[in-house]
Amino acid sequence: MITETTDKLPHFLKFLNERLNVSTTTKPLVIGLVGIQGAGKTTLVNSLIAARPTTTAVFSIDDCYLTHADQVSLASQFPKNKMLQHRGVPGTHDVKQCVDTLTRLVNRDGIVKLPKYDKSKFDGQGDRVDEREWEFIDSSKIDLVVLEGWCTGFTAITQSELAHAVRDGASHATLGQHSLHDLEFINSALKSYSEIWDFFNGFVILDAENESIVYRWRLQQEIELRFKNNGKGMTEEQVKQFVDGYMPCYELYLNNTRLGKGLNLQTGSFLRIITNDNREVVGIQQI
Template sequence: MSSLESNIRRVLDTLLPRIQLRCQSSSQPVILGITGLQGSGKSTWASKIVQLLATEHNLRTVTISLDDLYKTHDDLIAQRNKYPGNKLYRTRGQPGTHDEQLAAQFFKELKGYRGDGELKIPSFDKSKFNGEGDRAPKEQWHTITAKPDVVVFEGWCVGFRPLSAAAVEEKHRLALAGKLPVNTPANHKLEHLLQVNESLKRYCDAFMGPQHFDFMIHIDTEDVRNVYKWRLEQEYKLIEARGTGMKDEEVAAFIDGYMPAYELYLDGLRKGFFDAESGRQVRVVLDKERSVGKVEEL
């Protein structure tokens, strides 16, 4: 067994008794959030957890990614045109670039689904429009015909919660003064950060706040600058496999698009997604080499 699989099992075993109890006591599926930094291996964690829950614990498990809830290509273009000065909206990714109505409706239907008929899971095709992406045709969406026991919902900003306008302003001030780890909020106007923050507030109200989850796994690191190294290593592997990929400076620019949110919202997630309720969140802290340094139960 690889050390990665061993660590995944260790974390899953921490939550498993509670997940099983919740499955037995509720008619609704358990919603397990998995959130992690770019390059941390979040997708690998999610797919392995789905496999383990299904094959070793006989729990019917499905997964959905926040990426599958993006707006259509036309709506992404409209979003970009609506805020032409906001660099954070030039590409998909940030809160505000997902279809909030689709997400809220899907999770509402999911929680009420009892295996009566078919339920389709939204899908987004990132290859369309030269990589800008578009929603996949509905006939290509994955279909389930039985009520799932567990739904794994993974995404890079799953677990982030909005700040007050004053707190965003303070983070922006600290970045301008060079007092944050990378200071990327300083690369953006305060009003643009507040636009994303307002979108995140709507997300949390509609489908992504703690009231919509049962458990959360957070893959983190003590030094957020490690993300640049991890994502670069991933790109080198892609280039080795495909023969093409992003240059080093393009990878850094890609991460720069996510880093302002990390610097704004990670502190809140580290304090606990479920506020005073303990035992529902596990924080996995990776070192620079992506080895698990510690596991915290919050």
């Protein structure tokens, strides 16, 4: 059932409180949060932290990107794969770093350092922040962990599904621009991400009525980033090229994620928040 509303936070908090109340584990609840770039994930989790400042740990899969040096090395190994020439798609994250961080948080393993990534470094290419600047969390106080990101919860599809999607690539915005071989690398890399998703006790998707709005939303993000970083960041054309690199993954995996496929969640543990082009909520669906 879908209901109409206008504000994300009350429904997000209601969902989290329900999950906390029905949880039978003494370990922190782990929630995955996904949404296309610019959908409002950061704003939502910042509001969550303000509401639960001492018992909530939030970090982004974006903070687990490869270092700039490792990303340059990966790009040089696969020079013809346009999706690997910058950070973003599955295969450009340090999965082990994310798993290790979640493991320590769930086990309440003392003071935990949350990874941090600066997207403005190297003229917008980005790099990991020095560990001395990471956030330190006292995990003994944590009862809720939220992992957010643009591809959180995306799960690999079968070889036949991938081949079929490539054959129909002309009907997609960007999928047809890539070879089956290059997409196979991304799909294969995504299989290891299930080690991260297996931590989830619940999942929330900030969905958009119009996926192509990601171009405008991501440009808005970059303008704000440049303002905060003395003008450093990507140009408008660079932003378009950057988003083009993400779109094949939206086209391949987002529909399955909308259904919670591959996440092995209990009934009631999946929340879909549907927004319009102005990021206003127009529907709520709990599965």
